[in-house]
Amino acid sequence: MMTAFDFLSITTMQLLILSLGSLAAKKPLLTAFSRDWRAPGLIAAFGVLFYPLALGAGDFDPYRLGYQPALLLTVLALPALYLWWRGQALWLWLLTIDLLAFALGLLESVNFWDYLIDPLLTIACIILAIRNFIRHRATP
Amino acid sequence: MTLNPHVRRYLPLAVFAAALALALPSLQPLPAPQLQSVVATPTAVANTGMERRFLVNPAASAHSASLADLGDSKIAAAWFAGSREGAADVNIVFATFDGKDWNAPKAIMTREQVQRDTRRVVRKLGNPVLWRDAGGRLHLWFVSVAYGGWAGSALNHAQSDDGGAHWSPARRLITSPFLNISTLVRGSPLPLADGGVALPVYHEFIAKRPEWLRFDANGKIVDKRRFPASARLLQATAAAIDERNILALMRDAGPKRRIHAARSADSGASWTPAEATALPNPNAGIALLRLADGRLLLASNPAEGGRNLLALQVSSDQGQTWSPPQFIERGADEDEYSYPILLQDETSMIHLAYTWKRQTIAHLRFAPAALEVAK
Numbered sequence: 029m030m031t032a033f034d035f036l037s038i039t040t041m042q043l044l045i046l047s048l049g050s051l052a053a054k055k056p057l058l059t060a061f062s063r064d065w066r067a068p069g070l071i072a073a074f075g076v077l078f079y080p081l082a083l084g085a086g087d088f089d090p091y092r093l094g095y096q097p098a099l100l101l102t103v104l105a106l107p108a109l110y111l112w113w114r115g116q117a118l119w120l121w122l123l124t125i126d127l128l129a130f131a132l133g134l135l136e137s138v139n140f141w142d143y144l145i146d147p148l149l150t151i152a153c154i155i156l157a158i159r160n161f162i163r164h165r166a167t168p
Numbered sequence: 169m170t171l172n173p174h175v176r177r178y179l180p181l182a183v184f185a186a187a188l189a190l191a192l193p194s195l196q197p198l199p200a201p202q203l204q205s206v207v208a209t210p211t212a213v214a215n216t217g218m219e220r221r222f223l224v225n226p227a228a229s230a231h232s233a234s235l236a237d238l239g240d241s242k243i244a245a246a247w248f249a250g251s252r253e254g255a256a257d258v259n260i261v262f263a264t265f266d267g268k269d270w271n272a273p274k275a276i277m278t279r280e281q282v283q284r285d286t287r288r289v290v291r292k293l294g295n296p297v298l299w300r301d302a303g304g305r306l307h308l309w310f311v312s313v314a315y316g317g318w319a320g321s322a323l324n325h326a327q328s329d330d331g332g333a334h335w336s337p338a339r340r341l342i343t344s345p346f347l348n349i350s351t352l353v354r355g356s357p358l359p360l361a362d363g364g365v366a367l368p369v370y371h372e373f374i375a376k377r378p379e380w381l382r383f384d385a386n387g388k389i390v391d392k393r394r395f396p397a398s399a400r401l402l403q404a405t406a407a408a409i410d411e412r413n414i415l416a417l418m419r420d421a422g423p424k425r426r427i428h429a430a431r432s433a434d435s436g437a438s439w440t441p442a443e444a445t446a447l448p449n450p451n452a453g454i455a456l457l458r459l460a461d462g463r464l465l466l467a468s469n470p471a472e473g474g475r476n477l478l479a480l481q482v483s484s485d486q487g488q489t490w491s492p493p494q495f496i497e498r499g500a501d502e503d504e505y506s507y508p509i510l511l512q513d514e515t516s517m518i519h520l521a522y523t524w525k526r527q528t529i530a531h532l533r534f535a536p537a538a539l540e541v542a543k
Contacts, residue, residue: 088394128191
């Protein structure tokens with residue numbers, strides 16, 4: 029269905045839409061990414077570990093977990109639900125839309141990881157994490 | 169429009185619950201794999217001769233043959249042919265053998281066609297694997313490369329319901345999170361009792377590693393497992409010893425220059441770490457087959473360097489020990505007889521196909537009794 033964009037994960041598409049919405053509404057909708065370094069830093073760190081392992085750096089292939097994703101979903105849903113409980117619904121929304129897209133088979137892939145993360149998101153998060161961290165340090 | 173704060177608060181939770189319900193079929197635990205039943209049947213074909221034929225190759229270069237049994241003493245072969253390995257004019261070609269002769273091969277997958285089918289850039293094709301399922305449908309897996317060398321390969325699948333006369337469009341299989349690169353195929357699959365199939369594949373980018381891909385009865389990938397302790401190994405070829413036990417042998421791209429072996433006692437759900445055997449391997453493809461009489465047959469280049477020797481070896485103890493090599497080819501140093509593939513048809517005749525000097529594919533047909541001679 030989404031061949032033209034299926035090198036992008038659903039998470040990336042959601043963040044892009046939210047970024048465009050921020051610009052259109054002239055209102056920050058994604059402060060966790062535009063101002064904070066921790067969220068992009070976490071995704072960046074994960075991607076830096078995930079891709080080499082999935083590409084053969086060791087015996088363990090984390091990509092395998094995405095074909096039968098019950099465990100992966102549990103690990104992601106628990107912090108997302110906790111953050112929602114604390115009033116931050118963004119992560120639960122991101123995960124929910126990813127899960128819906130996976131259930132509906134919107135991407136060519138049948139692996140849940142491909143709905144969650146992609147190399148472009150990892151690179152963007154590395155850049156955002158570094159930029160926001162430098163700004164954070166520079167703020168008195 | 170402003171949502172009621174209560175609705176706004178609980179809306180994400182409600183939608184999450186709905187998504188969870190929708191995704192529930194994909195979240196069920198995967199049933200343990202079980203191989204299709206394997207019955208040892210003594211074979212009585214007494215002929216000890218070997219017939220050799222050369223397939224007509226439609227191009228200058230030929231490599232990486234695969235065989236499938238079509239029934240009634242007929243078999244099919246697929247290989248890649250073009251001006252040279254990796255060239256843009258390489259096609260996947262297909263031919264059938266009627267028990268007497270091979271017919272003229274035809275291209276069943278071209279670069280342009282795969283590009284159109286998958287809506288992706290395709291620069292080269294390679295490594296077809298042909299297999300007929302219990303329902304008579306022919307399956308073809310092969311690799312395509314968009315950028316770079318073979319390490320950038322992606323896996324594709326097509327199928328034919330009429331013995332290879334017509335093929336479905338190629339479908340890309342997603343097996344890697346990084347631009348779907350680096351899954352290759354070479355070994356024949358093992359059928360599973362649930363109608364699915366287990367396919368030995370391998371990975372080349374960053375490190376070479378053999379992997380085990382499981383499909384369900386609908387052709388959907390449901391699991392991918394990496395062989396433990398398998399760095400610098402590739403192209404596993406597997407034989408089901410019984411309903412639970414599998415022996416996988418692997419080509420060695422490392423310094424040991426030995427065929428490596430791994431075993432599974434749970435139909436491929438888990439594997440022992442790969443260990444070097446005493447069998448030499450010059451970083452070249454091998455083929456393993458369980459014969460109808462229960463013995464194992466191995467085709468390989470039994471040397472640490474060069475692909476000029478090609479031999480068969482038999483094991484009567486599930487791969488613990490092997491008979492001395494029965495040489496099929498003994499060429500000059502620069503000759504290449506490589507990438508063997510083995511098949512035993514419904515009449516118990518054994519078929520061996522292999523790359524012959526990169527010019528064409530050679531086909532040997534012989535009865536199991538021909539192997540006794542070598543012992």
